[in-house]
Amino acid sequence: MTEHCVFCEIAEGRAEASIVYDDDRVVAFMDLRPITTGHLLVVPRKHAESLADLNVDDGAQMFRVGQRMAAAIRESRVRSDGVNLFLADGEAAGQEVFHVHLHVLPRYAGDGFKLQITSADPNRSELDDVAAQLRRAG
Numbered sequence: 001m002t003e004h005c006v007f008c009e010i011a012e013g014r015a016e017a018s019i020v021y022d023d024d025r026v027v028a029f030m031d032l033r034p035i036t037t038g039h040l041l042v043v044p045r046k047h048a049e050s051l052a053d054l055n056v057d058d059g060a061q062m063f064r065v066g067q068r069m070a071a072a073i074r075e076s077r078v079r080s081d082g083v084n085l086f087l088a089d090g091e092a093a094g095q096e097v098f099h100v101h102l103h104v105l106p107r108y109a110g111d112g113f114k115l116q117i118t119s120a121d122p123n124r125s126e127l128d129d130v131a132a133q134l135r136r137a138g
Contacts, residue, residue: 007099011045020069025061028069031103035113038078038106042066049098051089062102069104080106084113 009015010029017029020040031039042065048054054062063085070083086103088094105113122130 005047005097005099007041007043007097007101008047011043020072021065023061023065025058026065028065028104035103036079036106036108036111038073038076038080040069040104042069042102042104044100048100050095051087051100054100059100062100066102066104073104073106078106079108081109082107084115086115 006015010017011027017027019027019029021028021042024045026042026044028040028042031041042062044054044058044062046055046058048058051059066085070085073080073083084103084105084107086105087101088096089100107113
C-alpha cells in the first residue's frame with residue numbers, strides 16, 4: 001500500500017465503503033461522488049498507480065468485473081439506458097486518485113455527463129506513422 005491511499009484502505013477493509021463485489025484481485029464499491037445513481041468503481045486490491053504499474057491479471061479481472069457490474073446495473077432498478085466504462089490514466093487524463101480504478105457509469109438521456117470528442121481528421125499517412133511508432137514501442 002502507498003501511504004494514505006484511500007483505495008488501498010478500502011481494499012484492505014480499513015476504510016468504509018459500500019461494497020458491491022469483491023474477490024482476491026479486485027473490489028467494486030459505490031463512488032462517493034457519483035455522476036449518476038449507481039456509479040461504482042472497480043479497483044485492484046494490489047496498489048498500482050497507473051496502467052503501466054498494473055499486474056496484467058489484475059487488469060483483466062478489473063475489466064471482467066466491470067463488465068459484470070455493467071450487466072448488474074442493466075438488470076437492476078437503477079435508471080440506466082446505457083453504461084460507460086471509464087478509466088483515467090494520469091493527471092492529464094483526469095485521474096484524481098492515483099490507484100488505478102475503473103468507473104462503471106449508468107447512463108441515460110439528459111443525465112448531464114458528457115465526454116466531448118473532437119477530431120483532428122488526420123490523413124492515412126499520419127495514422128500509419130503513429131501506428132508504426134506504437135508497434136515499435138509495444
